[in-house]
Amino acid sequence: KKSNKWPSPPRLPLIGNLHQLGKHPHRSMYHLSQRYGDLMLLHFGTVPILIASSADAARDVLKTHDRVFASRPHSKIYHKLLYGSRNMASAPYGEYWRQMKSVSVLHLLSNKMVRSFRDVRQEELSLLMEKIRESGSSPMNLSKLMSTLTNDVICRVALGRKYGAGTDFKEMIDRLMRQLGTFTVGSFVPSLAWIDWICGLDAQLDKTANDFDELLEKIVQDHEDGDGDKADFADVLLAVQRENSAGFEINRLSIKAILLDAFVGGTDTSSTLLEWEMTELLRNPEYMKRLQEEVHTVCKGRTSVSEDDIQDMSYLRAVIKETLRLHPPVPLMVPHESTEDDILRGHHVPAGTQVMINLWAVGREVATWGPDANEFKPERHLDSPADFRGQDFELIPFGAGRRMCPGISFAVVLNEVVLANLMHGFDWGSTEDHETEVAESIGAVIRRMSPLYVTASPTT
Numbered sequence: 257k258k259s260n261k262w263p264s265p266p267r268l269p270l271i272g273n274l275h276q277l278g279k280h281p282h283r284s285m286y287h288l289s290q291r292y293g294d295l296m297l298l299h300f301g302t303v304p305i306l307i308a309s310s311a312d313a314a315r316d317v318l319k320t321h322d323r324v325f326a327s328r329p330h331s332k333i334y335h336k337l338l339y340g341s342r343n344m345a346s347a348p349y350g351e352y353w354r355q356m357k358s359v360s361v362l363h364l365l366s367n368k369m370v371r372s373f374r375d376v377r378q379e380e381l382s383l384l385m386e387k388i389r390e391s392g393s394s395p396m397n398l399s400k401l402m403s404t405l406t407n408d409v410i411c412r413v414a415l416g417r418k419y420g421a422g423t424d425f426k427e428m429i430d431r432l433m434r435q436l437g438t439f440t441v442g443s444f445v446p447s448l449a450w451i452d453w454i455c456g457l458d459a460q461l462d463k464t465a466n467d468f469d470e471l472l473e474k475i476v477q478d479h480e481d482g483d484g485d486k487a488d489f490a491d492v493l494l495a496v497q498r499e500n501s502a503g504f505e506i507n508r509l510s511i512k513a514i515l516l517d518a519f520v521g522g523t524d525t526s527s528t529l530l531e532w533e534m535t536e537l538l539r540n541p542e543y544m545k546r547l548q549e550e551v552h553t554v555c556k557g558r559t560s561v562s563e564d565d566i567q568d569m570s571y572l573r574a575v576i577k578e579t580l581r582l583h584p585p586v587p588l589m590v591p592h593e594s595t596e597d598d599i600l601r602g603h604h605v606p607a608g609t610q611v612m613i614n615l616w617a618v619g620r621e622v623a624t625w626g627p628d629a630n631e632f633k634p635e636r637h638l639d640s641p642a643d644f645r646g647q648d649f650e651l652i653p654f655g656a657g658r659r660m661c662p663g664i665s666f667a668v669v670l671n672e673v674v675l676a677n678l679m680h681g682f683d684w685g686s687t688e689d690h691e692t693e694v695a696e697s698i699g700a701v702i703r704r705m706s707p708l709y710v711t712a713s714p715t716t
């Protein structure tokens with residue numbers, strides 16, 4: 257057994273390596289990994305965290321040692337906001353998580369369910385296209401339109417109706433996402449946890465949790481009182497509970513927690529992907545042209561693109577893969593934690609060790625992607641069998657292994673049909689300076705720092 261001597265940058269007392277993380281930890285960690293290797297140890301305050309920054313390291317953690325690293329670290333924020341971590345995304349590895357995942361995979365996010373929401377996608381997409389047409393040639397905030405679209409689709413699919421801009425629900429979702437991305441002193445330096453309390457964080461989290469619970473309780477109650485024939489997520493979960501068809505009991509808190517998962521996991525991630533795709537296509541007009549040609553060829557003589565047309569669009573899929581490679585919406589994934597002592601690459605890893613996979617670094621590995629790894633080039637995927645479904649570790653924007661994203665099919669089908677229709681319906685322009693790099697936001701989901709403003713003219 258070797259001692260725990262992972263390559264590791266020198267650290268300061270109390271704060272560890274936090275001062276080296278800066279505003280964009282995925283970028284700072286990428287630079288540190290160039291010096292300390294693809295599996296290095298950092299200290300966030302007093303908490304040791306392994307950082308995996310290559311396809312090999314990701315495979316070691318998510319495949320070879322998947323079972324041991326399949327848990328999630330305890331987080332006070334997640335615990336308070338997400339029903340004591342009864343949601344799937346932050347539940348510790350174990351029987352409860354297994355049950356929630358199987359309900360989600362089999363009853364909510366199966367291919368059959370994803371297909372059943374085709375009309376919802378189509379209707380919301382038509383509304384989006386209408387809004388874009390209405391804006392005429394004046395610049396519009398495309399980021400906001402994307403965010404509204406994904407929020408509306410998930411609201412309808414999960415709750416059966418929309419809770420759009422100006423409603424309490426939308427304000428609460430925005431607040432929830434902000435708070436989930438908050439950095440708390442207490443998580444990394446437990447002896448200073450009182451600072452969070454003094455700053456009022458605990459009270460703010462309690463308020464958000466209560467607001468959500470009141471609203472979700474009412475929504476679930478309305479579903480119970482209704483005829484239940486709409487088959488949105490709330491209907492399905494109540495039916496599974498009533499009929500005991502999952503083979504285990506699902507209580508009210510679990511139902512509300514799983515409903516929240518769809519919003520936390522699915523809204524910002526999906527709109528962010530669309531935002532980066534359009535950003536890269538506007539910065540690379542030759543690729544936008546090639547994509548438009550493909551879409552127009554496949555859909556010749558038609559007024560819009562249907563989901564059936566997508567299978568013939570290999571360039572569209574290449575653009576999506578390339579965007580996910582360079583701009584994984586959740587660049588540091590969701591942290592994993594080991595449940596037992598383990599030996600990884602010859603080093604002893606004690607139970608309870610956290611691991612982060614830096615997808616942003618994995619997507620920029622020169623050994624895999626070549627010397628032009630930093631360039632946006634969809635062509636690189638045309639002859640490559642690598643896909644993002646969790647088998648090819650050089651491209652894992654949805655994770656891999658047991659904790660892999662269960663919403664992948666849901667997300668991909670929406671993304672493909674929206675992007676294809678944007679290309680089919682309009683010619684796009686922007687006044688952005690394409691020479692400078694686009695600034696990134698902070699938080700767990702990395703979108704553009706400033707919204708994407710564009711002009712659109714209908715294609716003839």
Ligand code: HEM
Nearest residue numbers: 344345518521522525526590653654655659660661663667
């Ligand atoms: C472009 C869109 C999306 C991206 C890039 C994405 C990415 C991810 C990633 C990286 C993880 C962590 C995987 C891991 O820890 O190993 C994850 C987990 C998860 N995602 Fe997604 N996701 C997307 C859309 C969705 C959608 C639409 C839903 C649901 C409607 C969803 C629900 C979840 C849930 C519940 C988890 C937690 C799974 C678990 O802990 O077992 N995601 N996602």
